[in-house]
Amino acid sequence: MSTRDLVLTALFAAIIVALGLLPPITLGFIPVPITAQSLGVMMAGVVLGARRGAIAVLIVLALVAAGQPVLSGGRGGLAIFASPSAGFLIGWIFAAFVTGYLSERLVNHQQSGLVQGVSFFLAAVIGCIAVLYAFGITYLATAGGMGFQKAFVGSMAFIPGDVIKAFVAALLGRAVMVGYPLLPARA
């Protein structure tokens, strides 16, 4: 890994941490404020691509394990991983990876803005909803002892919010691609 990539992942990890410390942002079109931290995970994939995005998330989780209160609401420490919802945290790594992988493959600079936006949205939905929930629900069903069906139904309540976040992540992914392109990853 080049020093530049190392710094990029660390800076993005710092952005994800900062998004957890800042007060939730209100979206224009719905009254509910969103916690921006999971949006940060989607953006890690969309902006940095598969490998660097996953490492940025991994760094955040390493800080959690090292006892730093870096998750939203000042949560942190190894105890977080004893929570029945810990699967969603571990899943972040794979979610960022898949989102980044798809972003690298689907998006390029020759496409129109609309195509880029839709591709980023698809990447975020597949990576940060389908893949993430597969991890989260499996852990909730087994370690949390809920059983798959109930864990699935219980998690569905969070899908609408995440779809909105995927939409925001797609807009941001395109904005960053125009302003400071990092995809496709430089060697």
Add this chain to the structure above:
Amino acid sequence: MQSLYVEGNSAMHRLSPRVKLLSLAIFSVVLFISTDIALLSIAMLLAAVVYGIVGLPLRDALRRLRPVFLTIAVVAFFNLIFNPWHDAVVTLLRLTTLMLLAAAVTATTTITQFIDEVTALARPLERTGWVQPDDIGLSLGLVLRFVPEVIDRYQAIREAHRARGLKVRPTTVLAPLIILTLRDADNIAAAIDARRIRRHVS
């Protein structure tokens, strides 16, 4: 941002970080194998004692556990309604025990000790070329160094919105935040390389 480490000189503080982290890993496996309520209850009481000797005031000790315990309690509550009560109690005891032990390890291990252990753990992977163990500490340090900077920048962008009478929207705030932050990467990387901090990079 204050670390969850607690100053002290309890038995847990004096135990080597490697022993603590290894035993936590072993306990988490053992806890998931066991389904005996009596055994798990004893384990939970012992874990509570271990967390108790760390030396946190009771109120702080409980406040730290609240977010995790809430999720455990909610899941246990649903389990109690929909699943056999035995399973619900086992899950509750298991996760609570694990939470208490993990919180005790976190409260008695400094970030430096933790990074040293992770670095040592990654040492055998050095030859594969997948990871440079020394980069782990560097990355974590960089994050802690730049979080305040990112927050300052966010405040500045928000002020700029206010000054122009614009509403603060995620898209209009986060895009400049990300671009401005990542644009520093080249300079920071040059600074790191100029000091030869990453010795394995020629």
